[in-house]
Amino acid sequence: MADPLLRLRGLTKAYPGVIANDDVSFDIGTGEIHALLGENGAGKSTLVKMIYGLVAPDRGEMRMNGAPFAPPRPSAARSAGVAMVFQHFSLFDALDVAENVALGMEDPPKPRDLARQIREVSENYGLPLDPSRLVGTLSAGERQRVEIIRCLLQDPRLLIMDEPTSVLTPQEVEILFETLRKLKSEGTSILYISHKLEEIRSLCDTATILRLGKKVDTCTPAEKSARELAEMMVGASFATPEARAHDPGAVILSVSNLSLPAPGAFGTPLRDITFELRAGEVLGLGGVAGNGQDELLAALSGERLAPAGTIRLDGQDISRANPVARRDAGLLSAPEERLGHAAAPNMSLIENGVLTAARREGLVSNGLISWPKARAFAEKVIAQFDVRTPGPGTAARALSGGNLQKFVIGREILQRPRVLVVNQPTWGVDAAAAAAIRQALLDLAAEGAAILCISQDLDELMQISDRFGALNEGRLSTIHPVAGLSIEKIGLMMGGAHDMEVAHVAE
Amino acid sequence: MIRLEKRPQPSQLWTVLTPVLAVLLTMLVGGIMFAFLGTDPLEAIRTIFWDPLFNPQFAGFTRPQLLVKAGPLILIAIGLSIGFRAGIWNIGAEGQYIMGAICGAGAGLAFYPADSVLIFPLMILCGALGGFAWAMIPALLKVRFGTNEILVSLMLVYVAENLLASVASNLLRNPEGMGFPGSRNFKQWPAAHNAELISGTGMHWGVAFAFIAVILAYVLMSRHIQGFNIRLTGEAPRAARFAGVNPARIVILCLGISGALAGMAGLFEVTGPAGQISIDFNSGYGFTAIIVAFLGRLHPVGILLAGLLMALTYIGGELAQLMLGVPGAAIQLFQGMLLFFLLATDVFTNFRLSLGRKEPA
Known part of the structure; x- marks a missing residue:
């Protein structure tokens, strides 16, 4: 067989504290749709950045x-025939399609x-798009077409698409797949x-699965079941968890029919979320990133107010209360983004x-901050x-x-919350620290607090x-008890609305 | 190769050092500029920085001017710095200053020629309210419609200037002024005159309020939870929201404080050193205060020192024009250099220079 289009051998890239790619090798053949599959943080983006010349x-x-x-740089990759459609578009709303395409070209x-x-390409590939329309008036799917056409005009030999369907409607997904097959x-x-x-x-000829920066396998996805793929993605070590001995108490937090519109162009609306959280229990929420995790945390922390009557703490309606009032009532949270959200970087x-x-630990009286007390509190978090x-x-x-992350989680835990909501509590944390954080969460639950843990790490969720x-x-x-959950069932739960309906019927 | 490397945290040393370095660099480059203009650079710098305070011939006149000029600069800059810390850029202090002067003076003149001790406090209050109200225009537009406060506050300066021209020749014109534009002279009306408190020092009520503002701002920013919230909003808006800070309230608070202080400064100026509402009584304090706020590192004590320094370059600059025939534009350039070098050296607070080649990323 002739040389493949692109052959990767032993690619390794380490960042401080984490090996993003560890000895990754695989081939991409000519005229092949090759899937790169993996959880968040598995090293997909780093790998692609290396191919596209963004990192060496x-x-x-x-x-x-x-x-x-x-x-050495993206322009070199482009002239070698590599084009990339990013997940987040780089388009100017105020310019029309043709102008946007021209801006991304080396010499338009x-x-x-x-x-x-543009008209020719859009007709050839079934991507209807008028070059004179303003980008500001286009839907997400149409914007993606602008990016794709920009790439196609350069006659690429390899087209990289980073989670292209995350912003598309099912109909647009079909159109995209037709284009890719052509x-x-x-x-x-x-x-x-x-x-x-x-x-x-349904789409790809071959799939390379990454987990924790390492290649797990290269396979033909059509020959594998979704379950097998999911197992490879989350790790063969997946063991059916056992029930943790616990004694659920009274309902502390109850969320009923919580819906909120998406906060921005790339946000996710919350749709009809209902659950209850009891004293002493840990509720784990899994799911692929960008499916409403941040939005749910913001609605619970009070950063975004929810419709009246949707969130109750100890029976009290707190849906319209601000974050300060919710903290006073015992609902604490720790967002995913540490720098800039959970903590102020320069402070x-x-x-x-x-x-x-400030208030729960009595660091403020009459509006004045007691810096000695604040220092003592910080020192306590640091020590414990x-x-x-x-x-x-x-x-x-x-x-x-x-x-x-240890500081952020510790800061909330030491305030003895009644309910603690955490998002990605151990993301990017080394194994020892992650274990310590999980243990701290379990200890907190054992003391009678209710914990909502949002995470993309299934192992972690199964464990705690x-x-x-x-x-x-x-x-x-x-929501199912963790005891006895199979990977297949989890895959179905994570897999989308259609699968969910099936799951309902099957029960 | 020379590279800038981000420091793990801001350098304490450089935070203090940059203003000093900026002053020295301004002296150096300004000196070269003066040399090109045919003036002896050492003499020019001595005239600007030394003579106003210590020249036996005119220090007696110029020394009180230091406080007269520094007072409004400090008072306005303190207000601005609070907003700047929160990332709220009130560029229109000049307009709020004018509106404070108009409202305060107008309130006083309504009672002319009454002789009550309450008149001056009432004027101060109305001056503060005038500036406050003028600042609420950009504040409410920002909160309600998300407009940019930089543009709105700046454009309102020109509106205020036209209002000033109008009231000076119509509404507040001195009826006994023989038709000339300009209000009654407050220096001739003791109940409303912002007189020197200690003779020969330049100390008037505005300077006293400036000092009080420095102390209160210091307590607010370093001890009070609101000050903490303001700093947090500027440092990390998302973290502020997470902490429970209402961004709209911070916008109103910051613009309100800076507007009120600028308004008060205007009132103190018009009833004191300026003496009357005239078409062009404002002299750019509101804009210069922006430089003062940054020169003082947005820190109250720093602003106190920066205000005095800036006042010195003003007085010294006038002196240099008078004594050495240096053009006025050169003096403005000299003052502009100060901000330029401050911003340039400021890089070193957060970055350090590193020599040598960068290893491939």
């Missing part, structure tokens, strides 16, 4: 058609020729990044302690949660991700949760 690998080599390929043709070329029939290779298993099974740990603990830092006066941004549910496009699946 520490070790390993790439060969394109047999010749060494090491693009005359406007009139370009408009003609491209494939013309000999263009496609590297398709996704974690939607069914899509990959010291002392000040970041005041951020949420083993935060590695020169001292409490250090700026939050100077801490490593794991240490700051009593019950499990999944978020999908802002909807919450039925």
Whole structure:
């Protein structure tokens, strides 16, 4: 067999504290749709960035058609025939389609020729698009077409698509797939990044599965079941969890029919979310990133107010209460994004302690902050949660991700919450620290607090949760006790509205 | 190769050092500029920085001017710095200053020629309210419609200037002024005159309020939870929301404080050093205060020092024009350099220079 279009051998890339890609090797053949499959943080983006010339690998080599390929920058990758459609578009609303396409080209043709070329390409590939329309008036799917056409005008040999369907309606997904199949029939290779298993099974010829930066396998997805793919993605180590001995108490937090519109262009609306949280239990919410995790946390923390009557704490309606009032009532939270959301990067740990603990820890009286008390509180968090830092006066941004996470989680736990909502509590944290954080959450539950743990790490959720549910496009699946949950069932819960209906019927 | 490397946290040393360095660099480059203009650079710098305070011939006149000029600068800059800390850019203090002067003076003149001790406090209050109300226009537009407060507050300066021209020649014109534009002179009406408190020092009520504002701002920003919320909003807006800070309230609070302080400064100026509402009584304090706020690192004590320094360059600059024939534009350039070098050296607070090649990423 001839050389594949792109051959990757032993690609390794380490960032401080984490190995993003560890000895990854696989081939992408000519005219092949190759899926790159993996959970968040599995190293998909880093791998793609290396191919596209955005980062250079520490070790390993790439060969394109047999010749060494090491693009120092994206323009070099583009001239070698690699094009990429990013998940988030880089388009100017105030310009029309043709102008936007021209902006992304190395040397654009005359406007009139370009408009003609755009029309040709859009007709050839079944991507209806008028070059003179303003981008601001286009839907997400149409915007993606602008990006795709921009790539196609450069006659790419390899087209990289980063989670292209996350912003599309089902109809638009069908159109996109037609286009991709046509491209494939013309000999263009496609590297398709996704974690939607069914899509990959129907579209892709081969799939490479990454887990924790390492290649798990390269296989033919059509020959595998969704369950097998999911198992490879989350790890063969997956063991059916056992029930944790616990004694659920009274309902503390109850959320009923909570719906909220999407906060922005890339947000997810919450749809009719209903669940109850009892004293002493840990409810784990899984789901692929961007399915409403951030939005649910914002609605519970009070950053966004919810419709009246949808969120009750101890029977009291707190849906219209602000974050301060919710904290006073005992509902605490820790968002996913540590720098800039859970903590202010340039402020010291002392000040970041005041951020949420000002009132519950009595750090403020008559409006004046007691800095000695605030320092003592920060020192307590640092000591009890083993935060590695020169001292409490250090700026939050100077801490490593794991240490700051320990501080953020510790800050909330030490305030003895009645309900604690955490999103990705151990994301990017080393194994020892992650274990410590999980243990702290379990201890807190054992003391009678109710914990809602949103995470994309299924192992983690299986380990600490009593019950499990999944978020999908802002909807919450039925919640099941963790004991006896199979990976197949979890896959169905995470897999989307259609699968969910099936799951309902099957019960 | 020289590279900038982000410091793990802002350098304390450089935070203090940058203003000093900026002043020194301004002296150096300004000196070169003066040399090109044919003036002895050392003499020019001595005239600007030394003579106003210590020259035996005119220090007696110029020294009180220091407080007269620094007072409004500090008072306005303190208000602005609170907003700047929150990332709320009130560029229109000049307009709020004018409106404070108009409202305060107007309130006083309504009682002319009454002789009550309550008149001056009432004027101060109305001055503050005038500036406050003028600042509420950009504040409410921002909160309600998401407009940019930089543009709105700046454009309102020109509206205020036209209002000032109008009231000076119509509404508040001195009826005994023989038709000339300009209000009654407050210096001739003791109940409303913002007189020197200690003779020969330049100390008037506005300066006293400026000092009080410095102290209160210091307590607010370093001890009070509202000050903490303001800083948090500026540092990390999302974290502020998470902490429970209402962004709209911060916008109103910051613009309100800066507007009220600028309005008061206007009132103190019009009833004191300026003496009357005239078509062009405002002299750019509202804009210069922006420089003062940054020169003082947005810190109350820093602003106190920066206000005094800026006042010194003003007085010294006038002196240099008078004594050495340096063009006025050169003096403005000199003052502009101060901000330029401050911003340039400020890089080193958060970054350090590192020599040597960067290893491939």
